Amino acid sequence: MRKLFTSESVTEGHPDKLCDYISDSVLDACLKVDPNSRVACETVAGKGEIFITGEITTTADINIEEIARNAIKEIGYDNEKIDMDYRTCKIRTNISKQSPDIALGVDNSLETKEGDEIESEGAGDQGIMFGFACDETKELMPLPILLAHKLAKRLSEVRKKNIIDYLRPDGKVQVTVEYEDEKPVRIDTIVVSTQHNEDVNLDVLKKDIKEKVIKEIVAKELLDEKTKYYINPTGRFVIGGPLGDSGLTGRKIIVDTYGGYARHGGGAFSGKDATKVDRSAAYIARFIAKNVVANGYARKCEIQFSYAIGVAKPVSIYIDTFGTNTIPEEEIISKIENKFDLTPRGIINFLDLKKPIYTKTTNYGHFGKPDLNWEKIISF
Numbered sequence: 001m002r003k004l005f006t007s008e009s010v011t012e013g014h015p016d017k018l019c020d021y022i023s024d025s026v027l028d029a030c031l032k033v034d035p036n037s038r039v040a041c042e043t044v045a046g047k048g049e050i051f052i053t054g055e056i057t058t059t060a061d062i063n064i065e066e067i068a069r070n071a072i073k074e075i076g077y078d079n080e081k082i083d084m085d086y087r088t089c090k091i092r093t094n095i096s097k098q099s100p101d102i103a104l105g106v107d108n109s110l111e112t113k114e115g116d117e118i119e120s121e122g123a124g125d126q127g128i129m130f131g132f133a134c135d136e137t138k139e140l141m142p143l144p145i146l147l148a149h150k151l152a153k154r155l156s157e158v159r160k161k162n163i164i165d166y167l168r169p170d171g172k173v174q175v176t177v178e179y180e181d182e183k184p185v186r187i188d189t190i191v192v193s194t195q196h197n198e199d200v201n202l203d204v205l206k207k208d209i210k211e212k213v214i215k216e217i218v219a220k221e222l223l224d225e226k227t228k229y230y231i232n233p234t235g236r237f238v239i240g241g242p243l244g245d246s247g248l249t250g251r252k253i254i255v256d257t258y259g260g261y262a263r264h265g266g267g268a269f270s271g272k273d274a275t276k277v278d279r280s281a282a283y284i285a286r287f288i289a290k291n292v293v294a295n296g297y298a299r300k301c302e303i304q305f306s307y308a309i310g311v312a313k314p315v316s317i318y319i320d321t322f323g324t325n326t327i328p329e330e331e332i333i334s335k336i337e338n339k340f341d342l343t344p345r346g347i348i349n350f351l352d353l354k355k356p357i358y359t360k361t362t363n364y365g366h367f368g369k370p371d372l373n374w375e376k377i378i379s380f
Contacts, residue, residue: 004188006176007144007259009152012363013075013083013169013195013240015247019043021362022052023249023271025071026064028356031273033060035354038098041271043068045247048080053094054271065091076160076169083168083195083241121344123277123307125267131285132262133293134300136184139375140290141368143184145259148175149364150217155194155209156363164208168195170240187222190214191230195240206231256366257282262302270362274353275344277307281314284347286367287374288336292321294377297332299324305342312343339380 010017023041030037037058044051050068072086080088133140151173159167174191177184192209209231241247250268254260267278274280285303292301298321305314317336319329341350348354351373361372369375 001181003179004176005142005144005179005261006174006189007142007148007261008172008174009145009148009255009259009364010173010252011152011156011169011171011194013077013156013171014252015045015170015242015245016249016251017247017363018072018075018077018242019045019247019249020252020270021075021359022050022068022071023054024358024362025067026052026056026062027271027273027358029062029067030056030058030060031354031356031358033062034058037273038275039271039273040098040276041095042249043247043271044249045084045242047243047246048084048088049090049092049242051092051094054096055098056095057098064093064095077241079168080243082198082239083170083243121275121312123275123281123309123311123344125276125278126307126309127267127278128265128304128306129267129277129281129285130257130263130265131282131287131289131303131305132258132301133286133290134261135293137368139368139370140293141365142258142261144175144177145255145261145365146368147177147187147218148173148259149368151175151190151192151213153364154213154217155192158212163212166197166200166205168197168238168240170195170237170244184222186224187218187227189228189230190218191233193232193234193237195237195244196232198238202232202235258367263304265304269366270358274348274351277305277344277347280344280347280351280353281305281307281342283351283353283366283374284340284342287351287376288340290375291378291380292319292332295379297321297325297327297335301332303336312345314342317342335380 022043026041027039030039039056041054068091069086077084136143137146155171158164171194176189178186178188249271253268269279272279289301289303300322302320304318306316308315
């Protein structure tokens with residue numbers, strides 16, 4: 001049976017990703033000084049203005065405006081006429097401390113209050129989180145989202161290194177993979193929309209993107225004469241970034257995870273410290289799913305955890321190996337429960353999540369990057 005599946009990624013200059021990066025930069029600045037910082041930072045961007053809000057409890061004395069301007073500069077926004085200028089954009093902040101009602105449950109879990117054997121912090125919110133892995137790629141990620149991320153990252157690389165010197169920071173990529181009997185066999189379609197300077201010839205841009213971006217990333221055996229390329233299909237993409245479209249933290253959750261190939265619990269990652277299980281539990285779920293596949297227990301694995309605010313242990317654990325398991329799923333769940341402490345404290349300690357590592361995760365996916373702790377492979 002043949003089928004097509006498409007995933008999307010965006011560049012670091014996409015307005016939503018700009019907001020994610022500012023929020024994670026604020027988080028890292030807090031953690032650099034105070035590893036116990038509680039941060040829930042949201043950013044909005046639009047037409048020459050950045051608005052940063054949320055709840056932060058920390059001993060760190062940080063300059064949020066300076067952090068934001070440096071993040072905007074790093075991404076490459078320096079032209080207010082076509083996107084945004086880090087030097088002249090207006091930045092407003094509205095930050096308060098974490099709600100004491102939330103802190104009550106996070107500081108001491110329900111189990112601690114009831115004298116259970118577990119003494120731990122409670123989850124910072126209720127919610128469901130998913131982790132996923134499959135053996136389509138060496139990174140144990142689905143091929144469509146992995147290629148989309150690599151192409152989007154390459155777009156930024158050729159811009160920053162002046163390999164293609166007329167590009168601007170904003171951009172999007174889509175990759176459609178053809179599957180045969182659940183295995184990827186070829187690339188059916190690649191869509192690239194990239195912001196550019198006003199005086200660029202579209203034919204030159206299309207040739208440069210195909211030669212210096214696509215062919216540098218996508219294995220030639222995945223491309224054939226039937227592969228379709230749509231490069232800047234509107235014909236013009238000069239006005240971009242927050243001038244072309246507003247941005248918001250947490251609006252690219254499918255880009256951040258598995259490109260729609262697996263389920264998503266709905267919680268965003270960026271701007272949140274690890275007591276928020278939206279982030280930390282999604283990371284440990286990916287770690288466990290990846291290691292289920294890496295250890296040969298299944299070729300494809302999806303895991304769900306659910307948490308209640310103020311409660312340390314997950315309310316439920318669910319696993320689906322899509323019929324690819326080599327041992328019973330009940331046995332896999334038993335291995336997980338025996339091996340891993342899935343309380344917020346246990347996850348934070350195991351993955352070392354109090355360090356300022358989060359700007360590394362913001363762009364081009366939170367999963368599939370070998371230098372992140374939740375991508376390591378262990379035996380269990």
